[in-house]
Amino acid sequence: MPSLEEELFPSTPGKFKIDRGHGMSRQFHRCFASTSTMFLWALFLIALTVSYLSFQSFVDSGGRYFSASWGGIQWEKQVRNSAQIHRSGGMSVLVTGAAGFVGTHVSLALKKRGDGVVGLDNFNNYYDPSLKRARKSLLNSHGVLVVEGDLNDAKLLAKLFDVVAFTHVMHLAAQAGVRYAMENPNSYVHSNIAGLVSLLEVCKSANPQPAIVWASSSSVYGLNDKVPFSEADRTDQPASLYAATKKAGEEITHSYNHIYGLSITGLRFFTVYGPWGRPDMAYFSFTRNILQGKPITIYRGKNRADLARDFTYIDDIVKGCLGSLDTSGKSTGTGGKKKGNAPYRIFNLGNTSPVKVPELVNILERHLKVKAKRNIVDMPGNGDVPFTHANISLARRQFGYKPTTDLQTGLKKFVRWYLSYYGYNNRKSLQ
Numbered sequence: 001m002p003s004l005e006e007e008l009f010p011s012t013p014g015k016f017k018i019d020r021g022h023g024m025s026r027q028f029h030r031c032f033a034s035t036s037t038m039f040l041w042a043l044f045l046i047a048l049t050v051s052y053l054s055f056q057s058f059v060d061s062g063g064r065y066f067s068a069s070w071g072g073i074q075w076e077k078q079v080r081n082s083a084q085i086h087r088s089g090g091m092s093v094l095v096t097g098a099a100g101f102v103g104t105h106v107s108l109a110l111k112k113r114g115d116g117v118v119g120l121d122n123f124n125n126y127y128d129p130s131l132k133r134a135r136k137s138l139l140n141s142h143g144v145l146v147v148e149g150d151l152n153d154a155k156l157l158a159k160l161f162d163v164v165a166f167t168h169v170m171h172l173a174a175q176a177g178v179r180y181a182m183e184n185p186n187s188y189v190h191s192n193i194a195g196l197v198s199l200l201e202v203c204k205s206a207n208p209q210p211a212i213v214w215a216s217s218s219s220v221y222g223l224n225d226k227v228p229f230s231e232a233d234r235t236d237q238p239a240s241l242y243a244a245t246k247k248a249g250e251e252i253t254h255s256y257n258h259i260y261g262l263s264i265t266g267l268r269f270f271t272v273y274g275p276w277g278r279p280d281m282a283y284f285s286f287t288r289n290i291l292q293g294k295p296i297t298i299y300r301g302k303n304r305a306d307l308a309r310d311f312t313y314i315d316d317i318v319k320g321c322l323g324s325l326d327t328s329g330k331s332t333g334t335g336g337k338k339k340g341n342a343p344y345r346i347f348n349l350g351n352t353s354p355v356k357v358p359e360l361v362n363i364l365e366r367h368l369k370v371k372a373k374r375n376i377v378d379m380p381g382n383g384d385v386p387f388t389h390a391n392i393s394l395a396r397r398q399f400g401y402k403p404t405t406d407l408q409t410g411l412k413k414f415v416r417w418y419l420s421y422y423g424y425n426n427r428k429s430l431q
């Protein structure tokens with residue numbers, strides 16, 4: 001006896017048996033056959049649509065399945081735990097760039113005083129990612145989860161805001177470095193422009209909207225030669241693409257403040273240094289080279305003038321970041337709609353006492369007890385500015401910002417950390 005399927009879809013058309021003797025029955029049979037065919041086709045199409053949709057959602061969440069590590073009930077639980085507030089009046093903060101230099105220190109300080117902290121970092125290889133992994137371990141050991149992901153992953157950002165109603169965002173993720181912008185300009189656009197906008201888009205739609213404090217840079221003063229640099233000074237002459245993207249960030253955040261009522265605070269950091277610092281920065285790479293007996297290149301400005309920086313110790317910067325978070329004021333919008341004016345602030349966070357680069361090297365030599373092999377060259381046209389010097393009175397007035405660590409003291413702490421981190425303390429002599 002043929003099955004229903006065989007009856008409807010005979011293997012060869014010739015096998016289809018037609019009963020010529022019974023017209024009614026033949027019509028009925030034809031009608032039945034075509035209804036069943038349509039039914040099966042419909043089933044087939046539904047199945048096709050369902051499998052297409054589930055494949056699509058699988059691909060959409062590809063970031064999760066293919067490249068990294070977020071999503072799922074367990075992950076959400078970890079995010080919630082990390083964001084848990086342990087003091088009255090505390091905040092829950094999303095720290096972007098948490099495995100970076102400033103991000104690590106700020107995350108630890110927030111966690112230590114009882115705030116909830118969730119970190120986000122893409123662990124790119126601009127500099128040794130193993131240092132970022134070590135910072136991540138440090139954060140984990142203090143109960144701070146660092147989610148691995150990129151600012152441009154809007155789905156991940158939205159998910160984080162679904163899981164936690166962050167009160168604040170401390171946005172420190174960026175492509176840093178002044179001179180590297182000539183090598184890899186697109187990385188600055190990717191992180192400092194596109195990444196910033198991606199973050200602001202999610203923040204503006206969040207309900208409640210968080211207040212945002214973010215890292216701008218002293219480099220926005222560019223060719224400004226009015227000293228010390230005040231927030232009201234001109235910032236329309238950037239000397240590097242890095243500076244230009246940070247300046248663009250100030251304008252972009254202003255537009256989100258204006259349209260959506262996001263509370264924004266931009267912090268112009270002045271050459272931040274200290275333990276767990278960035279290996280691409282001069283104080284760090286000079287230390288490495290001096291210890292390895294390699295020469296260091298010291299740039300010199302016009303007319304053989306030494307370059308100078310308002311080097312600022314990390315602990316002072318952390319105090320400035322926390323002071324900014326504490327006084328940020330609320331965003332006013334909900335669901336992407338502005339409900340009133342929100343604060344828009346910009347502060348210098350510097351040390352107010354510039355030091356010439358050769359003097360920085362003198363201090364390192366004393367702490368390391370090793371002479372540097374100095375190679376002094378005229379500053380190439382690489383985006384550097386001759387000097388920086390912060391006026392910090394605005395931050396002092398607003399939240400009592402007062403740096404207390406001079407370069408001599410700060411570098412001593414950095415060198416102690418460096419020797420211990422890279423294992424020099426266990427060796428008989430410095431190499």
Ligand SMILES: O=C(O)[C@H]1O[C@H](OP(=O)(O)OP(=O)(O)OC[C@H]2O[C@@H](n3ccc(=O)[nH]c3=O)[C@H](O)[C@@H]2O)[C@H](O)[C@@H](O)[C@H]1O
Nearest residue numbers: 176177178217218219269270271281282297298299307384
């Ligand atoms: O305040 C900022 O907004 C920026 O600070 C930092 O930039 P810079 O002030 O340029 O720091 P850094 O590279 O340590 O060079 C220090 C000095 O050493 C000189 N320098 C540098 C390298 C070298 O080989 N030789 C040399 O003389 C160099 O010419 C300069 O005079 C951050 O990197 C940047 O991300 C941003 O945050």
